[in-house]
Amino acid sequence: MANVKLIDVCKVYNGKVRAVSDFNLDIKDGEFIIFVGPSGCGKSTTLRMIAGLEEITSGKIYIGDKLVNNIEPRDRDIAMVFQNYALYPHMSVFDNLGYSLKCHHEKKEIIKEKVENVAKLLNISELLQRKPKELSGGQRQRVALGRCLIRNPKAFLFDEPLSNLDAKLRVQMRSEISKLHKQVKGTFIYVTHDQIEAMTMGDRIVVMKDGFVQQIDTPTNLYEHPINVFVATFLGSPQMNIFKVKLENNSLIFDDKTSLNLSQKIINKMIDGYNDKPLLLGIRPNDFDLSDSKDYDFKVDKIDLIEKLGNETLLYVDLPGREESTIISLKMNIVDDLKGPIYLKVNKDRIHLFNENNESILKINEYNFINANLKLNNDNLIIDEKYQIDNFSKKSISDITNINSGYIRVDSNLFTLKKENDNDYQIEVKIIAKDIRSNSNVYFANKVKDNIRITFITNKDINYEVNSKVKLFVSLNNVSVCDENKNILMVNDDILKPIIDVNIKQFSKEYYIITNEKPFAKRNKYLLIEKIYDLNNKMILICKNQNQENLTLRIDKNDDFFNGMLIYTKYKKDKTK
Amino acid sequence: MRRTFNNLSTNKQVKKVLSAVFIYCILIIVSAIFFFPCLWLILSSFSKTGSLYDIEGFFPKEFSFDSFIKLFTDTSQYNYPMWLLNTLIIAIFNCIFSTLLVIGTAYTISYFQFKSRKGLMKGALILSMFPSFMGMTVIYILMTQFNIVNNIWGLILIYSCTAPLGYLVQKGFFDTIPQSIYEAAKIDGATNARIFSTITLPLAKPIIVYTALTSFAWPWSDFILPKLLLIDKNNWTVAVGLMQLQQNEFSRFAAGSVFIAIPIVVLYFFLVKYMVNGMTAGAVKG
Numbered sequence: 001m002a003n004v005k006l007i008d009v010c011k012v013y014n015g016k017v018r019a020v021s022d023f024n025l026d027i028k029d030g031e032f033i034i035f036v037g038p039s040g041c042g043k044s045t046t047l048r049m050i051a052g053l054e055e056i057t058s059g060k061i062y063i064g065d066k067l068v069n070n071i072e073p074r075d076r077d078i079a080m081v082f083q084n085y086a087l088y089p090h091m092s093v094f095d096n097l098g099y100s101l102k103c104h105h106e107k108k109e110i111i112k113e114k115v116e117n118v119a120k121l122l123n124i125s126e127l128l129q130r131k132p133k134e135l136s137g138g139q140r141q142r143v144a145l146g147r148c149l150i151r152n153p154k155a156f157l158f159d160e161p162l163s164n165l166d167a168k169l170r171v172q173m174r175s176e177i178s179k180l181h182k183q184v185k186g187t188f189i190y191v192t193h194d195q196i197e198a199m200t201m202g203d204r205i206v207v208m209k210d211g212f213v214q215q216i217d218t219p220t221n222l223y224e225h226p227i228n229v230f231v232a233t234f235l236g237s238p239q240m241n242i243f244k245v246k247l248e249n250n251s252l253i254f255d256d257k258t259s260l261n262l263s264q265k266i267i268n269k270m271i272d273g274y275n276d277k278p279l280l281l282g283i284r285p286n287d288f289d290l291s292d293s294k295d296y297d298f299k300v301d302k303i304d305l306i307e308k309l310g311n312e313t314l315l316y317v318d319l320p321g322r323e324e325s326t327i328i329s330l331k332m333n334i335v336d337d338l339k340g341p342i343y344l345k346v347n348k349d350r351i352h353l354f355n356e357n358n359e360s361i362l363k364i365n366e367y368n369f370i371n372a373n374l375k376l377n378n379d380n381l382i383i384d385e386k387y388q389i390d391n392f393s394k395k396s397i398s399d400i401t402n403i404n405s406g407y408i409r410v411d412s413n414l415f416t417l418k419k420e421n422d423n424d425y426q427i428e429v430k431i432i433a434k435d436i437r438s439n440s441n442v443y444f445a446n447k448v449k450d451n452i453r454i455t456f457i458t459n460k461d462i463n464y465e466v467n468s469k470v471k472l473f474v475s476l477n478n479v480s481v482c483d484e485n486k487n488i489l490m491v492n493d494d495i496l497k498p499i500i501d502v503n504i505k506q507f508s509k510e511y512y513i514i515t516n517e518k519p520f521a522k523r524n525k526y527l528l529i530e531k532i533y534d535l536n537n538k539m540i541l542i543c544k545n546q547n548q549e550n551l552t553l554r555i556d557k558n559d560d561f562f563n564g565m566l567i568y569t570k571y572k573k574d575k576t577k
Numbered sequence: 578m579r580r581t582f583n584n585l586s587t588n589k590q591v592k593k594v595l596s597a598v599f600i601y602c603i604l605i606i607v608s609a610i611f612f613f614p615c616l617w618l619i620l621s622s623f624s625k626t627g628s629l630y631d632i633e634g635f636f637p638k639e640f641s642f643d644s645f646i647k648l649f650t651d652t653s654q655y656n657y658p659m660w661l662l663n664t665l666i667i668a669i670f671n672c673i674f675s676t677l678l679v680i681g682t683a684y685t686i687s688y689f690q691f692k693s694r695k696g697l698m699k700g701a702l703i704l705s706m707f708p709s710f711m712g713m714t715v716i717y718i719l720m721t722q723f724n725i726v727n728n729i730w731g732l733i734l735i736y737s738c739t740a741p742l743g744y745l746v747q748k749g750f751f752d753t754i755p756q757s758i759y760e761a762a763k764i765d766g767a768t769n770a771r772i773f774s775t776i777t778l779p780l781a782k783p784i785i786v787y788t789a790l791t792s793f794a795w796p797w798s799d800f801i802l803p804k805l806l807l808i809d810k811n812n813w814t815v816a817v818g819l820m821q822l823q824q825n826e827f828s829r830f831a832a833g834s835v836f837i838a839i840p841i842v843v844l845y846f847f848l849v850k851y852m853v854n855g856m857t858a859g860a861v862k863g
Contacts, residue, residue: 051760051764052763052764053763053764072763073760073763073764074763074764074765074767074768076764078764079764079765080760080761080764082757082761083757084755084757086755086757086758086760087758087761088758088761088762088776089758089780090779090780099762099765099767099775100764100766103762103765103767103768103771104766147761151765151766
């Protein structure tokens, strides 16, 4: 068994179709991880890249400590179950199970022993002499599983293995695979488009859409803390109801002027700056409850439809802020002979708020922007008259000569709780709310002096109470400096100066730098983007050319660019000269 | 009411029988048209005098086995056993080489993705559209340059090397083998050679039999190429040799033709099951 690591993995077909972009994931040894998403989201492609059946366009894949980018599937020591089982039709079940051992030149006696053990484990001992065509779907599935188990590989890959089975068998095999994982304690990577499979089987789930990872977390955290509307509506059945609302003084106003007061817990987790702005409100069907006429959030005159499912009852009703019916899930025994009008109450601690870009405003900030006094002293940058960054001009990505105030940008996961260097930047915060993620605790806090909102992430074993005060530290090597408009002025990275301003144009889905400088075109036939810095209306691209030389480009902002992308160079004579 | 129903069903049955009779009549006539030349040839081979002119109506006046006996005993002028042996050698070796090359080509084009794959496929398709005798002169000149005219191994070389152009049926068959089976084998640790020998070949048994049979049958009955390339009497194949017989040796010609057809017919009967599988798999699914 081994851990599997994907770093900036991209897959582009024929230089045109981008199937997977910037995939980063660290799968721990023995973890059961699920890739889930709608058809065409790149989940199977990613799995096939891990298996080596698909070449990766850029990035790195490690299985154990070994970089496997250029290693053949047979040498990666992995096993895979295919959607259509892919059993060898001309071989008996015994030969199917023993084929991989034969390929690895195992002795006949050992093959026999191992095949019999696996057959016993999967209850297929009596089928060993049969051919695949003589087996039922479930039996074939077991043989396919057995073929994986026999070799004790570093990782088990499953490509929608249950999608060809009927509903009953699927539920049975689902639990068997989960049991099997507990038994063999292997690293399982499982692809499915079925959210129930994802929620019930995995330790962690990777939700994907259009080739991009949307969110990676445990099933509970994905359900409780979706990062955007897609994740919120994709996971959970029936899906989350999304309403159009406006935020006014900690209340949500619907289009018919109905208002819903936010709970303090939600207010504490909210990112600033959304007052008076349109938002999307997400409420899961089971977060509604029946109430009475004295204490309610919504009054519903008519119920459009009632669906009794046995263990729960679904009500379809019209609520403000939505064009389609709102689904409400209630316990069965409450709703016998239910007629309108009914009064609904919402569990306000469990609502979700999203901005216009469909992203949650209750999410963990990736970055914290902290107000700072900035001053240039010769080539050194002085922050808050206390902290000093040397050789500013070498690190800056804008040509700044004079600066008074701005922000320092700190990643939420880079704060430490102990001072490590004398020159560490220090702030004191007061915790206002706490969330739990897969391996960490997330704290929402306010800076004590000027009430700036800070998010910081700690190990799961570090616990603070709400309202407690905490001192946070961050190394100056880990901060970026921004101007008043939050444009990045300086990053602590290997930026090669001078920064070259270029225009990038797209021809037949490929991107070209059109240059009239022959030496530049000759030296840089193509450039591979390694890192992107967003500067509001500009972007800095850290690139490598075909000779592995670094160079830094500045271009107009364009969302089409991604890490691992290739840009070609085209020389064109400047006729105006 | 019931009566009407009975009348209706009787009418339907009569119609069914009549249409069956009509169809069978047509089939019998068509079969007769096709079978008659064969029958005529078979009967002619038993003609006693052996001349084409010694025939009354369509059939010989007297019957005997003389022509068959003479075929194998009177070898001074027409060495039929030698021609038969030559034909057998050419057919067997062509069967082996062509099958290997065609299956190899079809598998490569179907399984591997390489740069010039599409160009090669298009080129092969265009080349195979030209009739093979168009290149006769060139082949003859080339063979003379390499000094392998009048040599049955030269003929085998030509047959085997041109065979892969007809890889399309076989490729169609390989295309029907699901890619995931190959991928599973790759992940199981098999090399390309092992995948070919333990997965592809056993699954491709029908198409291999079909390819082997057609590769065997083609030189067995081909006339133009052996006529062009084999000059010496002792190197002739049966098809070339029989064409050189005198007019009064017609029953010998017929006997030779009948005899040469026997192995092919026997082979077809034994392997017809695989053949049909192979042909339909390649043609329909491909």
